[in-house]
Amino acid sequence: MNTTIVWLHGATGRMGRAIQEVAGDFNSMAILALAREGSRPTDKPAVIIDFSLPDGLISAVQMAAEQGVPLVSGTTGLVESHWQALDELSRRQPVLHAHNFSLGLAATRKAAALLGGLLDWDCEIVETHHRLKRDAPSGTALSLVESVRSARSQDVSWQDRMAESRLGERRQPGSLGIGSLRGGSVVGDHSVHFLGDGERVELTHRADDRRIFARGALHAAQKIIGRPTGRYQLDQVLWG
Known part of the structure; x- marks a missing residue:
């Protein structure tokens, strides 16, 4: 060999x-x-x-x-x-x-692109990492947003509405949102939420081992x- x-x-x-x-x-x-x-x-x-x-x-x-x-x-x-x-x-x-x-996360991106193209629903991506991670949102979360954005041919890549929300604001239909959580020893969790009227679809990948x-x-x-x-x-x- x-x-x-x-x-x-x-x-x-x-x-x-x-x-x-x-x-x-x-x-x-x-x-x-x-x-x-x-x-x-x-x-x-x-x-x-x-x-x-x-x-x-x-x-x-x-x-x-x-x-x-x-x-x-x-x-x-x-x-x-x-x-x-x-x-x-x-x-x-x-x-x-x-x-x-992660092989599983790569597959999750492909699934997110497929769902993003099929469903014009609101999309929220939430990522969680250990307390020592300095950057937010994570590069992986941004790549998930890009997968959905590309499938929808949207110009705006992402909006950090959870960090910049103001009283009285309302999200635009079909827009993309992203949120970051930091704490503990979490290696990396990423969830993609497609939120429609009366139903929702969620994709989640959790990394337990680096x-x-x-x-x-x-x-x-x-x-x-x-x-x-x-x-x-x-x-x-x-x-x-």
């Missing part, structure tokens, strides 16, 4: 450690943890996985360009310059960036190798 060499950038972070913990489930993959930013193992990789910090993403992009291999990244907190770097790399190599690598994201990232890394250049979504790589 041929072994796939994977360079792991951001190996000392929470997700980097989780990937190393589950690596034994992927016998065909050899994970080479980069000890520090800018280090280069002697073995050439087939793919690079990046779970670092925004500044570290640029190093990962440079390494993928130098090695001529795909990049899979879950680094968060990105700004326009980071997205531009990913877009530029995607003209040379396959690139996948995802806020959430290792599901690590496994998803390794699955994505396996499947992106050999694909044409371009930017990819997780569901495209998994099921496209």
Whole structure:
């Protein structure tokens, strides 16, 4: 069996450690943890996985360009310059960036898009995370909103009505709302509520173990190798 060499950038972070913990489930993959930013193992990789910090993403992009291999990244907190770097790399190599690598959540996004296109009801997305998470709303929640918005061809991506509500305001029919809860040790819960007159449909995904994201990232890394250049979504790589 041929072994796939994977360079792991951001190996000392929470997700980097989780990937190393589950690596034994992927016998065909050899994970080479980069000890520090800018280090280069002697073995050439087939793919690079990046779970670092925004500044570290640029190093990962440079390494993928130098090695001529795909990049899979879950680094968060990105700004326009980071997205531009990913877009530029995607003209040379396959690139996948995802806020959430859960296989179940990827399926939930597809289901949310399907329901969003079929039902013109009010849609509320509620996400819950541990007390230490700094950003809100979560990137995963925004990706769910984008799935519904795209299915409906709506211009406005989201409205944080729960944080900015005022007395006397009424929501517009079919509009999208989003709310964030923080507390405890919750890994990540996301619910999509489609609210009609006299009925409602709810989709819920709950993450109980951070290792599901690590496994998803390794699955994505396996499947992106050999694909044409371009930017990819997780569901495209998994099921496209």
